[in-house]
Structures are given as C-alpha cells and as structure tokens.
Amino acid sequence: MSALTGIRVIELAHERIAFAGKLLGDMGADVVLVEPPGGAPMRLHEPFVDDVPDSERSLTWWHYNTSKRGIVLDWRRGDGREALASLLAGADVLLEAEDPGALAAVGLGDAVLTGSLSRLIHVSLTPFGPTGERRNERATDLTLLAGGGPAWNCGYDDHDLPPIRGGGGHGYAIGCHYAAMSTLTALLHRELGGRGQRIDVSMHAAANVTTEMGSYNWLVQKRTVQRQTGRHAMDTPSMPSQVRCADGRYVNTGVPPRTPQEFGRLLAWLRALGLEAELPEAVFLALGAERERIDLSKIGFDDETTAIFAAGREALVLIASRVSAEDFFLGAQRAGLPAGVIYSPEEAFEDPHFRARGMQIEVEQPQLGRTVRYPGPPYAFEKSKWAISRPAPTLGQHTEEVLSDAGLDVASLSRSGALGRPAAVQAKDG
Amino acid sequence: MKEKKRALEGIRICDFTGQLAGAGATKWLAAFGADVIRIEDPVNQGAWDILRMMPPFVDERRGPDFGGGFNNHNAEKRGITLNLRTERGKELLAALVARSDVVTENFAAGVLERWGFGWESLRRIKPDIVYVSNCGFGHVGPYASFKTWGPIVQAVSGLTFTSGLPDREPAGWGFSYMDHTGGYYMAMAVLLALLHRQRTGEGQWVDMACCDVGLTLNGPAILDYTVNGRPMRRAGQPNGNRSDWPRMAPHGIYRAAGEDEWVAIACRSDADWTACAGVIDRDWARETRWSTLAGRFEAQDELDEKLTEWCRGRDKFEVQRLFQAAGIPSAAVQKPGERIDRDPATAEMGLWPIVRHSKMGDVRVDGLPVRFSETSWTIARGSPCVGEHTQEVLGELLGLGAEEIADLRARGVV
DSSP: OOTTTTOEEEEEOOTTTHHHHHHHHTTTOEEEEEEOTTOOGGGGOSOBGGGOOOTTOBHHHHHHTTTEEEEEOOTTSHHHHHHHHHHHHTOSEEEEOOOTTHHHHTTOOTIIIIIIOTTOEEEEEESSOSSSTTTTOOOOHHHHHHHHSHHHHOSOSOTTSOOOOOSSSHHHHHHHHHHHHHHHHHHHHHHTTOOOEEEEEEHHHHHHTSSTHHHHHHHHHOOOOEEETTEEEESSOOOOOEEEOTTSOEEEOOSOOOSHHHHHHHHHHHHHTTOGGGOTTHHHHHHHHHOSOOOGGGTTTSHHHHHHHHHHHHHHHHHHTTSOHHHHHHHHHHTTOOOEEOOOHHHHHHOHHHHHTTOEEEEEETTTTEEEEEEOOSEEESSSOOOOOSOOOOTTTTHHHHHHHTTOOHHHHHHHTTTOOSOOOOOOOO | OOOOSSTTTTOEEEEOOOTTTTHHHHHHHHHTTOEEEEEEOTTTTTTTSGGGTOSOOSSSOOSTTOOHHHHHHSTTOEEEEOOTTSHHHHHHHHHHHHTOSEEEEOSSTTHHHHTTOSHHHHHHHOTTOEEEEEESSOSSSTTTTOOOOHHHHHHHTTTGGGSSOTTSOOOOOSSOHHHHHHHHHHHHHHHHHHHHHHHHOOOEEEEEEHHHHHHHTTHHHHHHHHHHOOOSSSTTOSOTTOBTTTTBSSEEEEEOSSTTOEEEEEOOSHHHHHHHHHHHOOGGGGOGGGSSHHHHHHTHHHHHHHHHHHHHTSOHHHHHHHHHHTTOOEEEOOOHHHHHHSOHHHHHTTOSOEEEETTTEEEEOOOOSEEESSSOOOOOBOOOOTTTTHHHHHHHHHOOOHHHHHHHHHTTOO
16 A cells, blocks of 8 residues: 555656656556657657667656556547546546647646546646746756756856756756645645645746745845855855865765864864864864854854854865765764765665665566666655556557556547557657 | 635644755645644754754844744744753643644654654654654664755765766755755655545654655666666766757857856757757858757767857847747746846746745745645745744643743743
8 A cells, every 4th residue: 555546647748747757656646658659759868778769768768657557649639639538537637748728729628627527636837837928938957947046056166167957857856846746735635625626837936946045045135146166056155065085086075063062073083083283273173162152143243253163164174185085974974064975876876875775676677678776765654655666668558458447449549540550759859 | 525725724733844854845735724833942942943043134133033044944834832851841742743643853863752752652642643754864774873964965865966067076056955855755755644644544654864865866867877887977977058868959058148147048859950040040050060969969069169159249038039939948047136026937926925924024935836726825924933823822722721831931841
C-alpha cells in the first residue's frame, strides 16, 4: 500500500510535465502516459545508451517516466479525443503542459473536464499561466531560469562572465514540484469531502518564488542582490566560501561559526592540525569561544564581533587549503561545523552515506536485459511505499491493456489511425 | 457534507520548523488553510530560527519580530511559546500534539527526541499522528549527526558541481535552492502521509533528508554514469548555459546593452535557426553551415561570439521581443525589480501579496505560483511575533483560562 495506490493519473506526454508524473507514480499512483502517434519528442533527448540515438534508449526519458504505463493515442482528433474523454471519466488527475487554449481547441475545455467530471483534478502547467499578455511566449528551461530570477543569482564574482543557470533541468523541476504539491493538496481536499478542480501552475511564477533573498530583499527593501562565486547573491559582498583543496577538488566552507561553542571547536581542530601558529587571527577565535553570546546583527557595526566572524572564515579557508576535500568535509563536520564537499552527481551517488540510505535502486531494464541503478527515494516513508514500480514504458507498451480495461474498442481505434503505427519519432518538443 | 472554502481547512500542524527548508513547507500548507501553529522557545525568543533576526528589515527596528525573511516564510501561521525544559511545558505540548494531525520539524537529527518527543513518544500521544522530520542528511546513516545549510546540501548532493563554466571553480546556485526545494518535498511528504492516513487510518514517520532530494534531481546524469559509465566530473563539464541534453545551439546567455545586462536565447531546432537567422539579418547568419544542428553544435564558440556581438548593442528586452516575435524562446535575465514590479506575468498571477504583520505593518511577500479554481491560497496575515498567539491557542485549543496562562507566563513556561 502506498499513499497514492488506486489514484489514476492521465498525463499528456510533454517534457515540461514529465517529472510531476514520476513524483506521483513513484508514490503509487497509476500514471497513464499518453503519447502521440510516433512517440513523445522527449524520447529523443540525450543522453542515449551507448550514445546511440533511439526512441527506446534515451536515459532522460527513462529517468523521468518511471512508474508509468504508456499508451499511444492521437487525442487531438475525433475518436482519439473521445477515447481520452473516456479515460478521463475514470481518472482522478489530469496532468498536462499543453499551450494555453490547446485543449479547449479540440473540445476538451473546462466545461468538459472539471465541469462534467466533478471529481477530476486538472493540473495545467504552462510557462506563463493561461492568461495575460505573456501567455504565448516560447520558453525552455534556460529562458525560464533567466527570466524568472534564479539565473540572476548565479554565476561568478567576475561580472564579465554571464549569469549561469544550474544544469539539470531545474526550471522544469521547479514547475513540476509545484504541480505535484498542487495535485496532492487538491487530492486531499477531495478526500476530505471537496470536489475536483482546475489548477494552473505558472513555471515563470514558480521560478520567481524560488530565489530566496533575490525576491524578498527587493520586496522588503528594494535592494538588488548581486551574484558571487559559489555563494549567496547578496546586496553587500560576502567573503568567498569555496576553497580548492589539496586534491584539486572544492569544498564549501559553509556558514562560518556563529556560536561560542563553534568557535571553540574550530580552534581545537586548527590546533589538532598544527595550524594555529599560521593564523594570526586565531586570537579572535579564542575571543569568540569565550563570549557568552554573539549578536549576529552586530556584524559590520561592532569591530570585535566583525573580527571574530572574519577569523572563523579565515581559519576554515586555511584548513581547506591543506587537506583533501573529503577530509575537510569529514573533519569540519566532526567539529560540528556545517561544511560540504562539492561532489559531482556520480560521486554523491557512490558516497557511503547515500548508499546506506538506500539511494541506489536496481530497476529491471528490458531494453538491456539487466538491471540498472537509479537514484532512490527523495523521502523515506515508514509505511507508504516509494518505489520505481516499473521502468519507463516503451512506445505503446500498454495501449491495448489500458484502452480495453476502459471498455474502448481497440480494434476500431486502431483502424482509424488513432493509435498510430510503430514509427520513428519525428521532432523535438516545440 | 458542507463544502470547505479552503483545501486544508481542519488540518492542524504542530510546527517546529524554521529557516526556509522547513518553514517553506508549512507556508504552503498554511496558505491553503491548514492551522499551522509554530512552537518556539520563550527563553531564546525563537532565536533557533535565525531568520527572525536577519535582514532585510522594513525600518531601523531590530529583534526577533523584525526579520524580513522570517516574515516571508511564515505568513499565515500562528505562533506560541512553550518552554520544553519544564514539565508543564511538556504536558502542554503533549496536549497540543493530541489535538494535531501533523508534527513537522527540521532540527538536527535527535533534537526533538532529546526533549522527549521522538517518534515513539509522539505516536503514544496520538497513534495516527503524521510526523515529518527534515534535516540535511536525515536521521539515519553515517552522516546523520552532520549539520547542513542550503549551500552545503547543494554541494554534497551534486548540484553545486553542475552549475558553472568549464575549467573554473563551481558557480553554484547563489541562493539556497535546496532550502526551497527541501520545503517542497516536505510539503509533499506531509500531504502524502495525510492521504495515506485518510485512506488507512494509519499515521507514520517520514524521515526526509534534503541531501537525498538533491541527489535525485540529477537523474539523467546519474543514469549516464550507471549505464554508460560516463562521470560528470570530466573535461568540458559543467558547460555553463549550453544544452547537451537535449542538444540545442545556439543556447546561452548573451551580454546586452548596459551595465550587467544579459539575455537568454534558446534555439531548439533547425526551423528555429531559420527564424533566428531572419531576426539576426546578417550575411553570416545565413551561411549554410549553420543550417543543421550538427553544424551549429560543433562550432558553438564561434556562433556564440557572433551572437554576442549582435546582442551587445541591443536592449535585452528588445532582443527578447524580437526573438519571441519569431517564435524563438528568449528571455531577458531579469533583475529582481524588473520581474517583481514590471513583469505583467508575475502581476497576472498575483504573485506578490501584501501581508499585515502586527509590528512591521504591511509587507509584500512571495506568493504561490498557482491558481486553484475552487480552493485557492490566501496569504494575508504576516508571520507571528514571538508568542503572539500563545493566549489564543492555549485558551481555544486546550481550554486554559487567562489566569492560568498568566501563571504559566510568570513561571516561564510560556
């Protein structure tokens, strides 16, 4: 039993919404992914198994479509549209990322969806929301992060270099997180006696409220944060927090010590490494350790408080330059100081802590005839099972099963061309 | 049954969260009508959540009731103080837990347990309680005692690494992206566990770790490693604003006219490029070697140089307008003031509501990027001052009289 067992989700395949479907599917929902004839364009997103481009070999597709069944249905035309409407009549949730007005244009507007299907939760994820003058602007992950705020925060101290958007599709991820949170909120509302409803999620708005101080420094004080290498964008510059360690890898030295106890432990670590004599500012660490309380709001106003904080940072920088990134991380943490090694994704994946937490999951992959290791659960539920219940569907894998279970005439739909023919994928998402 | 006006009306949350990674989660739940009651320590005036004391500030006033970030993340919640060092404080908390559906916290692992409110105690008090803990490394595993902060989570989970230019140190995220995102997953965990309870009657503990979440956000890169044996730590990676997955070129953030002004352009396909060349309207853009993705992808340095030259003298919003008019994704890199005060798309979503705070007055905060047709969110009340609702909550929920509360106050329990 999982939290969403028995919840039926219909997802209209689109690169923007795929992750939301995975989040629900991995928690037990029966997610039916509806692809157009020829397959979803996302099937041709890199990387591919052995770098061989093929609609069944995209690792991006594999990752974002776990725990879903897949059907092919041309829902934009006559009997395909009717078939989709039948599926929706038995569904709890519709997830889609079509352009504003696209569903209404084929006769699947609000009146049909949440109007006649009073239980249905219709989640529409669009770049700018369904209304307003920007609603039809084109967007990708990059442009969403650029226009929506996150990119302004990210980059280097050197402003001749451009703002950098973090890699990995986070503009889409942010939108999908809000789509999933919205779905769950509306499901709970319905379980508590409410009706279904339509939910609009704006990806641009989602990025806008995922910028931390970027937004609220402006909202409160009309101050503009400025990007800095590897650390928070601020309206006043802060000291560097990344250091290249003896092994060439980087660490984030973290929030510098704030409490007397932390100053004491940092001083002890510095001494244990025999480095106290190399740091003239160590005297301020001792002062910090002896204080009863340190008032954060006095930084920049009171000289001694300011010096104590600066010394904390200096000590961390000195230590980092003398040990490996991993040793710095472990040493700092054992001294009770929040610091981190900057792992690449695969290094994080192989770290003993994450392995111990079950973050490597074996999934049977029919295309390869063997299992493949996937990232595990983002949360550890005691009772509601998180699981990759099946690998991403091959094209049309469950068409017949899903449509006949819904009482639809598969043979007739097939004859009319609504189920497509096995064929190469034609184009990238537009 | 009478239709509820708010989606989560009737759900009560006993909330120990702070910072953004925890408070962000209960902000969502409160905005949809859950009764979120923050429980804070009267001795240190709620200072565990350092955002209570941190800038930005609306004016010259300082102290635990004036942190702008705190107000942003704690709108719509109530706040009480309880001294859990005292027996009476513990009794009152137990009584409150017994009347709640959910307990949320993002302390370091083990803190709540040391106060006598670990999972075993909570479920004894209320068998179907939902308990969601959220800490950097989780409550189980070799690093369970380690401490984190947004940037540390991002570093260790592999996210910082993926943001940067080749052959330079990581650029990282420039904000606590994983505090936001940890909060999103924490909200999902609460909702999922409540759905589970609704259907089975069972409560449960969810052990959430922001680092786990961060790790899962690099799925395709991890599969490239487990299937193809290709690590992300290799020459040429990360590659800034370019796009290898899916392949697009040109694809970048280009300098525009003015001080630190930039514009993003993403050319998704050969058809997009034809349209791009029309916008650019220069001979070089019409050269046939650019007409295929392979041609553009192989010579991205050269292409980016030419495009930079073209953009450099132009206003970023003008570039955005020209490319959008041709159907090509493009967006000015917006500064906070531009996207908050002058962007019709954030205004359209009502994204910056004004809350009324008891001491700060009216302040604009982050809203939610969603609209529900039947039960949408409300963010109108500011964050609670320290102990602002102690009397109200203890009276209304636990039936304590004014005299009794005054006595608790005198004894330092609240």
